[in-house]
Every structure is written in structure tokens, then in C-alpha cells.
Amino acid sequence: MKGKRVIAGILLAGILAVTLTGCKNTDNGKKETEKPVITLGSDNYPPYNYLNEDGVPTGIDVELATEAFKRMGYQVEVVQINWEKKKELVESGEIDCIMGCFSMEGRLDDYRWAGPYIASRQVAAVNENSDIYKLSDLEGKNLAVQSTTKPQGIFLKRTDERIPKLGNLISLGHRELIYTFLGKGYVDAVGAHEESVIQYMKDYDTSFRILEEPLMVVGIGVAFAKDDDRGICEQMNQMLEDMRQDGTSLKIIEKYLDNPEKYLEVDDLGY
Incomplete structure (x- = not known):
């Protein structure tokens, strides 16, 4: 027993x-x-943010954000948003930040910023057989832009004397549409980030000619709500700088873009 x-x-x-x-x-x-989750809002904007063949968000900004927030102790959820409503989404708290090849120029007072972490040229592009070779040749022409993007503001405000008066400025809701309009001859030119134009040509095996003179050289940043006082923006700013200095950003960018070093020349942008 x-x-x-x-x-x-x-x-x-x-x-x-x-x-x-x-x-x-x-x-x-x-x-x-x-780990606490950071909700990052962006739209489809290759090579910065897009869905891969498995439907998973990828791209320059997705990789940079994932690494930066991981170092900060967060995990990232990338969500596709209506780009035209980005400001109200971040201010309402529905998303924590905006990161999608987002130009800081002219928006410094609208958000709390981390960056710039990338330098980008805003350019005009035309069909290869076009007789437009310089910005002044755009006088009286029709040009398409994605709505609420920097090129729209450049042509609407015309604060730079180099920017000509257009015949019509056509603002479209989605990036792909501006290139469709150009390819079909509905417009004479498009205005966009140089990287976006190059990526579109690779993806769709088509050829446009990018004008040599840029519309503007801008800094790309991560935007938080103006009244966001959590300190996350400031941490993100330091982390992105650390990644630029330790070579992490270069390794990520070179997966997507040629001559990656030029995109990290942000010190002289004046922000």
C-alpha cells in the first residue's frame, strides 16, 4: 500500500x-x-510601400520602419489608407504615423516630424517622343499629379519662378492613373517623385523621359500628429539617424534603388 x-x-x-x-x-x-503595436499608414507607392506577391507590405519605408521600431521595442502594422485623408487619420489616432515617401517640404507646421531620412527629387516626366525638354516647355501644357502630393502644391502655388503656368493641372486619386493618362496622351507630363517614375517604368516595362531639372529636392520624413507628446516621434528621429550612420539604411535602400548613397544626402536639406 x-x-x-x-x-x-x-x-x-x-x-x-x-x-x-x-x-x-x-x-x-x-x-x-x-510588444506594443505602432500602426503605420501609407498608400501603394512603390518602391517605398507596396504589397508583394503574397500580399504582404514591403518596400523601403516598410523595411526602415520595421527595423527602427523593432529597435525601439515596438512591432509595426502597416495599413493602406486613403492618402487624401492621412492628416485626419493621424490626428484622430486611427493611425500612429504616416510613412510613405512623404515630403516634409511645406508641411513642417502641419505635423510632428521624424527625419528627413531620405532625400528625393520631385520631377516632371514626359513621353519619350515629347518636345518638352525643360521646365519652361511645360508652359500652357496639361500635367497630371496624384492628389494631395507635393507636385500638386508646387504647380498650384508656383512660389518658385522656375515653375511655369500650366494649361491644366489634373489631380488623380491613385498613383498609377497619372502614368496611364501620360501613356495614353491625355496629358503632356506628370509630376512625381523620381523614384516613383523609375519604379513604374520597371514594373510596367514602359519608358518615359524625366526632365533633367527637378521641380524641387525634398526631404522624406515620418509624420506624427502635431499634438502627439508620447516621445515616439523623437525616438524614431534618433533611430533613423542611427540607422543612416551604421549603414542599415544603405543596405535597405540598395535593394530597391540604384546609387543608394545619393538618397541619404539629407544633411544639407535645411530642415
Whole structure:
């Protein structure tokens, strides 16, 4: 009888040990996955943010954000947003920040910024057989832009004397549409980030000619709500600078763009 009690005691101890071990592993698993989530809003804008063949967000900004926030102790959820409503989305708290090849120029007072972390040329592009070769040749012509982007503001405000008066400025909701309009001859030119034009030509095996003189050289940043006082923006700003200095940003950018070094020349942008 005594022997049976001993055996039962050993079995019970073994069961408890397995149970406790299982609980411990589960708790560790939770701790590893329960990092606070940062919701990053962007639109489809290759090569900065787009869905790969498996429907997973990827691109320059997705990789930079994932690494930066990981170093800060966060995990990132990238969500596709209506780009025209980005400001109200970040101000309402529906998203934590905006990161999608987002120009800081002219918007410094609208948001709290981390960056610039990339330098980008805003350019005009035309069909290869076009007789437009310089910005002044755009006088009286029709040009398409994605709505609420920097090129729209450049041509609407015309604060730079180099920017001519257009015949018509056509603002479209989606990036791909501006290139469709250009390819079909509905417009004479488009205005966009140089990287966007290059990526579109690669993706769709088509050729446009980018005018040599840029519309503007701008800094790309991460935008938080103006009243966001959590300190995340300031941490992100430092982390992106650390990544630029330690070579991480260069390794990411060179996966997507040729001559990646030029995109990291942000020190003289004046922000």
C-alpha cells in the first residue's frame, strides 16, 4: 500500500512539473509577442510601400520602419489608407504615423516630424517622343499629379519662378492613373517623385523621359500628429539617424534603388 502511494506521488509530481513547464513556456511566448503595436499608414507607392506577391507590405519605408521600431521595442502594422485623408487619420489616432515617401517640404507646421531620412527629387516626366525638354516647355501644357502630393502644391502655388503656368493641372486619386493618362496622351507630363517614375517604368516595362531639372529636392520624413507628446516621434528621429550612420539604411535602400548613397544626402536639406 505504501509502495502504491509512493508511485502515485511520483506520477503526480511529474504531471505537475509538465504542467508548470507548459505554463512557463506559454508565458514566455506571450512576452515575446506582446510588444506594443505602432500602426503605420501609407498608400501603394512603390518602391517605398507596396504589397508583394503574397500580399504582404514591403518596400523601403516598410523595411526602415520595421527595423527602427523593432529597435525601439515596438512591432509595426502597416495599413493602406486613403492618402487624401492621412492628416485626419493621424490626428484622430486611427493611425500612429504616416510613412510613405512623404515630403516634409511645406508641411513642417502641419505635423510632428521624424527625419528627413531620405532625400528625393520631385520631377516632371514626359513621353519619350515629347518636345518638352525643360521646365519652361511645360508652359500652357496639361500635367497630371496624384492628389494631395507635393507636385500638386508646387504647380498650384508656383512660389518658385522656375515653375511655369500650366494649361491644366489634373489631380488623380491613385498613383498609377497619372502614368496611364501620360501613356495614353491625355496629358503632356506628370509630376512625381523620381523614384516613383523609375519604379513604374520597371514594373510596367514602359519608358518615359524625366526632365533633367527637378521641380524641387525634398526631404522624406515620418509624420506624427502635431499634438502627439508620447516621445515616439523623437525616438524614431534618433533611430533613423542611427540607422543612416551604421549603414542599415544603405543596405535597405540598395535593394530597391540604384546609387543608394545619393538618397541619404539629407544633411544639407535645411530642415
